[in-house]
Amino acid sequence: MKIKTKIQNYINDFEPVTKNNGSKIWVLKDSASKKLEKSIYDAHEGSYPNDYIYSTYLCILENLLNYDINSIDDIDDIRHELIDSMVSIYTHDLTEWLHSDISNVYYLDIAITECLCKNGFELLATAQYISIDEVFEYVLELLRD
DSSP states (O other), rough: OOOHHHHHHHEEEEEEEEEESSSEEEEETTTHHHHHHHHHHHTTSOOOHHHHHHHHHHHHHHTTTTTTSSHHHHHHHHHHHHHHHHSSSSSHHHHHHHHOOOGGGHHHHHHHHHOOSHHHHHHHHHHHHHHHHHHHHHHHHHOOO
């Protein structure tokens, strides 16, 4: 099976659900692939189900369709560019991301210790990049199978 067909099939396993407050979230259909279900479960790394993980996972899959991809190596080659394009450019969005889950402070800790950030904006953007990259790794592993 072609890699883009595989990606599209996984995208088709998602469906939108509207919450009581009117916001839309993405969930897996009951008929979703067991491999996808396990990969998303693993991406949560033992934490409770998280709308951010689901939406980030889907966004990565959808963004992959915008690239000329013929193999897993092609995906790894565009990894930085794709993730960088997903990082919020507005401080409000970055602080909203940070506030959305207490465990996002973990990514701040990594950004502080591993990166030479010049200011708070750069620190938040780097932390979000790291969190997206973590989900990207699970997507990559799924597509390798």
